[in-house]
Amino acid sequence: MGRPCFSEALRVHPGRGGCGVGAVADLGGPSRQVVLDALAGLSAMEHRGGCLEATGDGAGLLLRTPRRFFERFVPSARSLAEGEHLSVGMLFFPPGEEGNLPPTQQEIDFVFRREGLKPLAWRKVPVDPTALGEGARRSRKEIWQILVGSGMVARAQLGRALFRVKSRLEHHFRDLYVASLAPDTVLYKAMATGAQLARFYPDLEDPGFVTDLAIFHRRYSTNTFSNWYLAQPFRVLGHNGEINTIKAARSAVRNLEAELGLPGLLMHQGSDSADLDRMVELLVTHGVPLLEALVRLLPAAWADRPAGTVPKEMLAWQRAVRRAMGSLAAWEGPAAVVATDGRWLVGLLDRMGLRPLRWLRTEGGRIVLASEVGAVPTGGSEVVEVGQLDPGEALAVDLDTGQVVRPDAVPQVLLATTRLNHRELATEGLL
Incomplete structure (x- = not known):
């Protein structure tokens, strides 16, 4: 049985609440400690989450996929070819539908094959419902993972192919929720507290479940109801804040759906955070670097900074982004965002800095981002660098190369990696 919630008092004093978000990365490679630290950070920010009668508003981990853990679930008859990439999707089916799942899963397999991908196996995710509160147990989904080989799809095109599959699945199967389906990440979330997750x-307690990146989020529901789908993180990011311009942003995305011929870009009855996630995902899967995608949608007030502190070319780039994105850039409001595409980890604050986000680096190459100092346990002697993001600032970490892009270097990295023809203020082509 779930225990009473520490944060039930927040229902009476909502001003004390605000989602807790963070991440743990290890530049030295995958380890069990990353998962344990992320779970510790999740539990340490329980006071930032919402909970009623032992049912949490939501908690989750978005991780770089621990492939060795999942490879053992691939049947020998359908083994991966040498060099073939393994992706893992996390799907929520409606409760009580287990008997009808085999034909539905066969239809889903067909959607993957149409994209040139190779469905390898379905795995029913082990769960312990007794860990949850009664409300979460009543609404619990049938949770399955699908293991997918890249098949005939080139590595560079894999993200876009999986994105098309996600859009088609959620459009065709209205009761299906694709929690995550990406080349390099997998998502574990639930209508739970941090300690319950x-x-x-x-899986999260299995010694063989190791990774080098985990984003964690403890949700406090403010302007939407609590449910399994709205628990965070989402597919790309965890968000503490709210988008005040969400009506305009959604209208712009719906117009884009018609232009691209991709229905269901937005989550059905989703939250503002969910739709921000979907927009970032769209940009990233179409070739926009993660850091740039976030800065496009949640730009810093660079034009208002003292003369000479921001490169003129950066100001030209920002003007070009406004022209290229138009109303699609209407994402304004308090935001502390932690995101990953499976290679890069990015933390970013909105231009007003209305939510906290701190970071540190240890001597051993561990990076921690969190809403609060001390959320993730670290030995004081290990810490070699600390910081707090100021309004509009971002921090980015390349897990493959070990590069850490500090806030003052973000403009240079954006200019070096953008595909936007900002020098001519080109307006042709959104992406």
């Missing part, structure tokens, strides 16, 4: 998902 690992008990609900035994």
